Amino acid sequence: MDRLASMQVFIKAVETGSISAAAELLNLSSQLAGKQLRAxxxxxxxxLLNRTTRRQSLTDSGRIFYExxxxxxxxxxxxxxxIAETRSIPRGRLRISAPITFGSHALAPxxxxxxxxxxxxxxxxxxxxxxxxxxxxxxxVAFRTGELPDSRLLARGLSPLRLVLCAAPAYLKSAEKLNRPEDLQRHECLVFSHTSLRTQWSFEGPHGLVSVPITGRFSTDxxxxxxxxxxxGMGVLLQPHELVVREIEAGRLVRLLPDYEPPARPLHALYAPDRRMTPKLRSFIDFALKKFGAG
Known part of the structure; x- marks a missing residue:
């Protein structure tokens, strides 16, 4: 019996609440996981575990052994x-967190x-x-957009995310003219509820920074x-370039207010200062800086 593998099954069974959940997490069959635990x-x-068809619980000995x-x-x-670090070969599993839009349209490809x-x-x-x-x-490692609060994490700055103001031709056909940012107050704005973009949109124009309060009947994260x-055709959109570029190229969306540029949103790659800088982490940070670095 592989004692370490059996210990891993036991630990995951405790943490997930069931042997079947532990088996799925470890890519094992439930039968094999159960066999390893019994062994x-x-x-x-x-x-180690009191098991019934409905629940499981740690025995007193199991609680001591678990720790x-x-x-x-x-x-x-x-x-x-x-050992991997001394060999300087990136290996093992690297867990990454990223915002949905950036992760799907910029990072994943x-x-x-x-x-x-x-x-x-x-x-x-x-x-x-x-x-x-x-x-x-x-x-x-985690990618985050927006200003960073004071944190115990280490941050590597990346190229800011460019935002684009756009709308569908069908919406623009029936909507009021949109010649300057202030006109957005008379438009149906599509609201991104996750950030400060849910209440106001800002633009750098010929006369400096302009911030406009926005409202809309549709909001989502x-x-x-x-x-x-x-x-x-539901309204005006302000989202990252990566999300809308294909729709603009295909003519399904039209870029608006070309003389007014929305300030880009900061983007950082974060990692814990006490996390060992293994070859896999170092190689990925270097890769991220190469692909999304600030210059």
Whole structure:
């Protein structure tokens, strides 16, 4: 029996709440996971989990063993990372968090190149607009847009995200003229509810910065949903260039107010200062700087 593999099944079963969930996470069959757990209990001569068809719970011995086993596996992972570092070969799984629009339309298309360059690395990309906790949730690196609050994380600045103001020809045909930012107050604006863009839009124009309060009957935290609404003629859209460029090239959306440029949104790659700079993390940070660096 592979004692470390059986310990991993046990730990994941405790953390996920079931053997079947642990098996899925570890890419094992439920039968094999259950067999490994039983073999672990037999080898130790104790019962680790009380199991019924409805629930499971740790025994007193299982609770003690869980804490020690978790530390043992953490030490093993640290030792493996250290060996990999001394060999200077990027390898292992790298967990990445990114905003949905940037992750889908800018980052994901570049990842095949990174994987080709580093065949011993696997990537786990999580797309979400919420602010993840890198340490608590186990991410190696996270991309974030907007101004950064004071943080214990290390940040590498990337090229800011360009925003584009646009709308469908069908909407513009029946809407009032839009000649300057202030005219947006008489338009149906499609509201991105995740950031400050939900209440006002800003533009750099011939006479400096102009900020305009906006309103709209449709709001969502999904850039893709806003793009679909804009193409359907529901209103005016302000979203990153990567999200709308194909629609503009195809004529389904039209760029507006070319003399007024929306300020770009800052973009950073973040990682924890106490996270060991393994070859896989270093190689990915370097790759991100090459692809999305500020210059």
């Amino acid at each position: 672990l209990e037999d080898g130790l001569g104790i019962k 020690h086993a978790k530390n043992i596996l953490a030490e093993m992972e640290a030792a493996e990372a250290l 570049e990842l095949p190149e990174y994987l080709k360059q580093h065949p011993e690395v696997s990537l786990d990309l999580s797309l979400t607009n919420r602010t993840v906790d890198l340490v608590e949730e186990g991410f190696d 999904s850039g893709e949903a806003l793009r679909a609404a804009a193409v359907a």
